[in-house]
Amino acid sequence: MISTVRLQSEPFDAAAESARLTQGRADAGALVTFTGLCRGDEAGVPINALTLEHYPGMAEAEIERHVAEAKARWPLLGVTVIHRYGRITPGEPIVFVGTVSSHRDAAFAAAEFLMDYLKARAPFWKQVERRDGSTWVEAKSADDRAAARWHKRTAAE
Amino acid sequence: MISTVRLQSEPFDAAAESARLTQGRADAGALVTFTGLCRGDEAGVPINALTLEHYPGMAEAEIERHVAEAKARWPLLGVTVIHRYGRITPGEPIVFVGTVSSHRDAAFAAAEFLMDYLKARAPFWKQVERRDGSTWVEAKSADDRAAARWHKRTAAE
Amino acid sequence: MTLKVRYFAWVRERVGKAEEDVAVPADVKTVGDLVQWLSTRGEEYAHAFENPKVVRAALDKMHVQPEAALGSAKEIAFFPPMTGG
Amino acid sequence: MTLKVRYFAWVRERVGKAEEDVAVPADVKTVGDLVQWLSTRGEEYAHAFENPKVVRAALDKMHVQPEAALGSAKEIAFFPPMTGG
Numbered sequence: 362m363i364s365t366v367r368l369q370s371e372p373f374d375a376a377a378e379s380a381r382l383t384q385g386r387a388d389a390g391a392l393v394t395f396t397g398l399c400r401g402d403e404a405g406v407p408i409n410a411l412t413l414e415h416y417p418g419m420a421e422a423e424i425e426r427h428v429a430e431a432k433a434r435w436p437l438l439g440v441t442v443i444h445r446y447g448r449i450t451p452g453e454p455i456v457f458v459g460t461v462s463s464h465r466d467a468a469f470a471a472a473e474f475l476m477d478y479l480k481a482r483a484p485f486w487k488q489v490e491r492r493d494g495s496t497w498v499e500a501k502s503a504d505d506r507a508a509a510r511w512h513k514r515t516a517a518e
Numbered sequence: 519m520i521s522t523v524r525l526q527s528e529p530f531d532a533a534a535e536s537a538r539l540t541q542g543r544a545d546a547g548a549l550v551t552f553t554g555l556c557r558g559d560e561a562g563v564p565i566n567a568l569t570l571e572h573y574p575g576m577a578e579a580e581i582e583r584h585v586a587e588a589k590a591r592w593p594l595l596g597v598t599v600i601h602r603y604g605r606i607t608p609g610e611p612i613v614f615v616g617t618v619s620s621h622r623d624a625a626f627a628a629a630e631f632l633m634d635y636l637k638a639r640a641p642f643w644k645q646v647e648r649r650d651g652s653t654w655v656e657a658k659s660a661d662d663r664a665a666a667r668w669h670k671r672t673a674a675e
Numbered sequence: 676m677t678l679k680v681r682y683f684a685w686v687r688e689r690v691g692k693a694e695e696d697v698a699v700p701a702d703v704k705t706v707g708d709l710v711q712w713l714s715t716r717g718e719e720y721a722h723a724f725e726n727p728k729v730v731r732a733a734l735d736k737m738h739v740q741p742e743a744a745l746g747s748a749k750e751i752a753f754f755p756p757m758t759g760g
Numbered sequence: 761m762t763l764k765v766r767y768f769a770w771v772r773e774r775v776g777k778a779e780e781d782v783a784v785p786a787d788v789k790t791v792g793d794l795v796q797w798l799s800t801r802g803e804e805y806a807h808a809f810e811n812p813k814v815v816r817a818a819l820d821k822m823h824v825q826p827e828a829a830l831g832s833a834k835e836i837a838f839f840p841p842m843t844g845g
Contacts, residue, residue: 376533377533387608396548465554482823483845499843643757
């Protein structure tokens, strides 16, 4: 299985990353991609930009660990995770998760699992830049719950 | 909300369709795409091609109806569904579903809903072409169950 | 009543044609009645409908159950379970 | 024992620095002990850790709970709940 994990400050091309995942292979039946983008507003108020702070070293390790867990849980043929840090303006991509499998259930489940974990566990912090100053985005308890459902599933297995 | 539904025999560029869904918009927080591809084997046996037969008129209507239902259930900003018919060789895309929303849960749920329904309800039939002849793919009861889970959810609401 | 009947996938192959116009007798009221009546029209139909539970139907391009009344429909289609996506 | 302590996001802003090397007293055994001890070092620390439940910790780049022993770790980090993805 080919897996790619990248942290970078530069923008990336989600479409090209998506194409790369299935290029030249005939065993892939299903490709699921998630692209998280910077919106022009946060809670209804316009923003100028987001700035993402991260914990270098730990962020890579956390993502690699979750990619390994996804590979152990589902029959994956390829995984790509890209997460940006630094200043990101509205319309730009922040995060990309792409999963390839022979069947759609595995590709969907692995992509959702990775996104839930990135939201709740990967050491990134978003700061919103508005005309009148900057504020840190508050974590949502919904994100913790979304990540927790994968724990429950393990326990039930 | 912009929605695109296309049935076509020609191949399509999943990456370009994916890029088109979020181009030039700053309200999209999440893009989920699913691409179904023709595998080089079916149940472990190599294949030359798939041929998809469809019911013109009904296929479009069924897909449009499910796109409308997805729009009613989730706050979507954009949906694209493309389904091919005719002869498709290994590595080529068969189906594409792309959903855009401000939040990831809606985008994931709508994409899975549309794929489950396409599998179980859209009038397409796959024929596998092997060196020694052609056979029709049998429907999987797992696909019926996958589609049925969305009914249950409605009943519980 | 004249109804356009269409066949898809292996139902089409067994019947040996993609579509035909059929004069439906007055006592054939439902989709199920039509399947039964078609089955009496020859071996190829009997073969196509030998397991009626497997064959699905759409009336004027909407999925229907065997109990559905033909009513004033213009077109009916018979096909195996779908395998798209 | 000397430990590199790193701060992120608003914890960093409140403490007023991104990292520092700290000589940890022998009776500071756990992550929770360290938080308590840091809080006594000045107003900026007291402010950063005023609600210890909100501040998360990672020991040698792994998430840990307050009960975790510092052991022979080389680096600890404190930060708010994560908001990536």
